[in-house]
Amino acid sequence: MRSTGLKTTFPKGLHYLSGNEAAAEGAIAAGCRFYAGYPITPSSEIMERMALRLSELRGVFIQMEDEISSICAVIGASWAGAKAMTATSGPGFSLMQESIGYAAFTETPCVIIDVQRAGPCTGQATKVGSGDIMQARWGSHGDYQVIALSPWSVQEMYDLTLRAFNLSERYRVPAMVMADEAVGHLRETIRIPEKIEIWDRKKEKGGAPFGTDEEDGVPPMPAFGEGERLLVTGSTHDAFGFRRTDDPEAHAKLVERINQKILKSTRVIVETEDYFLEDSDTALIAYGFTARTSLYVVKRLRKEGARVGLLRLKTLWPFPEEAVAELGRRVKRIFVPEMNQGQVAGEVKKYARCDVISLGQTNGEVIQPGTILEALTKI
């Protein structure tokens, strides 16, 4: 890959990039200086870009032996003080799940970009899908929370990767960017803003790294080598990291806190966008690349006088329950086009008290406007 010739973060202004390249630049802008990964289509360009940029910026890049070791190295680096990231696609995302549970339970900030392809299994490696949405939420065993964002453009590959780092640092939680092949390989002009907001994990000398009485429940996080003599374990632990493997109260308290620290902050974390919903009786709920098609369809139907709108989910986890429930009270029916067999439609059905129609498609192609139009005009 050609050198950017830059020893800094990407300069402000307009740039023509692919989604995967923009995600790497968003990570760099957020302060990411550690990347570990393993090649996999269609996410590899993120790793190649990070290899180049981290060498320019004197960060650390390593290509590991598999996706398991990649996410493990990311977690290890995070405890050494790094803002750290990996990127992958379906099969690699599956391999990472146990470690994502480790990161959630040890409250380790880290970012995982999943450029989704057509699954299950090896599926169609170069084709698009969004079948990993439920896996992002439930992929590891036990009860935990993660944050998952869904970009619909090259601009958002940059913006939401940056945001994933900020949220990950702020809440000490694994944050995922649930991209898809179409957005990852899309090329568009993006604007790098002049000023960006950066969050860093909080530190407190002698503070309990796994316990806090604060309302948002996020304890301070020192790094290895700072003299704190950290005790980090994936077993149930107390506020200072001592294993508590047979204490029911310790387990209940810890599991509750790592869930509540995210659930209590949904107002900060969850972002959605409304399009033409004020007077709509029919709505689309969409995310990722499919939201682009959905908006096109909505605009076209509006021209014909249809009262249809779009709710775009920028955050997938924690799920935007309030926005969906509120929409369900206002419209008669909600269509959910998505590149899986109704993973988000199922969530929508949980919260929206109206007709919910799943428009799932799993053929390795993006959903065409005609497909959505046809479903909508049947009404």
Added chain:
Amino acid sequence: MEKYIRPGVKTTPFCPGCGHGILMNAILRAIDESKMDMKKMLFVSGIGCAAWIPSPHFNGDTLHTLHGRALAFATGAKLYNPDLCVMVISGDGDLSSIGGNHLIHAARRDIDFKVICANNLIYGMTGGQVASTTPKGSKTTTTVEGSPYRPFDLCKLVEAAGATYVARYAVTQPVALINSIKKALLHKGFSFIEVLSPCPTQFGRRNLLDRPEEMIQDLIRRCILQEEVRGLSEEEMAERIITGEFLTCQRSYRCV
């Protein structure tokens, strides 16, 4: 004691007769004699009895990770902060079976790790199942008629993979073991010490070594220094375990 043992730690969780206590002692003595700063030491371990040697006992930074993944976690921490002295302490099953791929790749990269593999020849914590290190013919809960397969020679494995300091000792050779750990602490590169540590609870009692002292006696009888091998007949070598320092080098050549 408090310099090395984390305040609040009173006892170890190891079974009576387990060799891990001796190993723990040897590691801390080597650290003490090498005048290492515990604040700059990071101990990484996986899952299993041996993974509890540093966590929570050692009074430095400790990272108790997932089964098999200690070296992968350690890779991230060491690469981001090269000032850390990273010691990976884990069991044979953790490092060479579920974590075997990470072991050979960490060795290939010659990352400056001090790897102590506590080899008890069996899966101890889970109840005595066969391991990749269990000697052929040994009885375990999953090889009731004796293991039909050959075990790994871990030292040869990591040497072939690119390690630059390789040694094997048993906990019955404490002085040599401490000296070896001290060498590993000074060595720049991937150091690997396989430490034979008896597990009377899961291995011994199923293999005609009912009492802890019998296991110790057995190790003393079987362990032989590599210098003593010359001139011994095949019969005399049977069942022997060769110990010693097998490799110490700084690798300057290229593999390809």
